[in-house]
Amino acid sequence: MTTSSPAEQGALIEQVIRERRTIGAFKPDSVPTATVQRAIEAATWAPNHRKTEPWRFYSLGPTSQQAIINLLIETLTATKGAEAATAKANKWRGVPGWLVVTSRVPAAEVTGRERFVQTQEDYASVCCAIQNFSLVMSAQGLGTKWSTGDVTSHPEFLPRLGIDPQHETFVGLIWYGYPAVVPQQTRRPVHEVLFDRP
Ligand SMILES: Cc1cc2nc3c(=O)[nH]c(=O)nc-3n(C[C@H](O)[C@H](O)[C@H](O)COP(=O)(O)O)c2cc1C
Numbered sequence: 001m002t003t004s005s006p007a008e009q010g011a012l013i014e015q016v017i018r019e020r021r022t023i024g025a026f027k028p029d030s031v032p033t034a035t036v037q038r039a040i041e042a043a044t045w046a047p048n049h050r051k052t053e054p055w056r057f058y059s060l061g062p063t064s065q066q067a068i069i070n071l072l073i074e075t076l077t078a079t080k081g082a083e084a085a086t087a088k089a090n091k092w093r094g095v096p097g098w099l100v101v102t103s104r105v106p107a108a109e110v111t112g113r114e115r116f117v118q119t120q121e122d123y124a125s126v127c128c129a130i131q132n133f134s135l136v137m138s139a140q141g142l143g144t145k146w147s148t149g150d151v152t153s154h155p156e157f158l159p160r161l162g163i164d165p166q167h168e169t170f171v172g173l174i175w176y177g178y179p180a181v182v183p184q185q186t187r188r189p190v191h192e193v194l195f196d197r198p
Helices: 004-017 034-042 062-080 084-094 112-137
Strands: 055-059 097-104 143-147 168-177
Touching: 004 112, 034 055, 034 112, 034 143, 055 112, 055 168, 062 143, 097 112, 112 143
Parallel strands: none
Antiparallel strands: 055 097, 097 168, 143 168
8 A cells, every 4th residue: 555645656756766876886795686586577667669578687696797707807808908807807706796688689570670670679678677677776775887898798798698699689787786885976957958849
């Protein structure tokens, strides 16, 4: 039973949206599986055109985390040297929760413009799902960081997790845990981003 008014509920939702922050530093404590599953269940209530439900979530255990850290070391050693690679690998090793989120590639019979549109729409839906996940985690006192970059865009990233890139595309590596530090953020005022048209 809900005891708060619609206005109170609206204010609460707004507060959760505003207070979610990208977290760069986590405490070492692990997060209960039930908490993560609850956030993933909420994530799947994201809008999705034609009910494609394109999201797939991969919860990475130690072996898969190590596979990604190995890929980080390989790529970073080649570009920035062994010392930089070790430093970053040590930072990544300290992240308690790892989730990879992908989008299902449209079926082979979906072709041409229809395929382009569905790919875009599915990507948008998965982004909404990630936001849902992050908001629900944040509302429970947890932090998340949506991470992308040279490692996640590496052609080996999905295969090393046993994911076939012909069937799924990468959308986000989501780190999560209890925040060690919650940073401040700013946004442009609405009048800078809202434009009237007759
Ligand atoms: C698609 C996407 C990719 C991102 N990749 C990274 C990343 O690789 N590294 C990072 O520090 N933050 C990343 N972020 C988080 C943004 O840096 C962050 O949202 C921005 O600084 C605003 O902070 P806030 O989320 O706390 O409002 C990403 C966010 C999105 C939506």
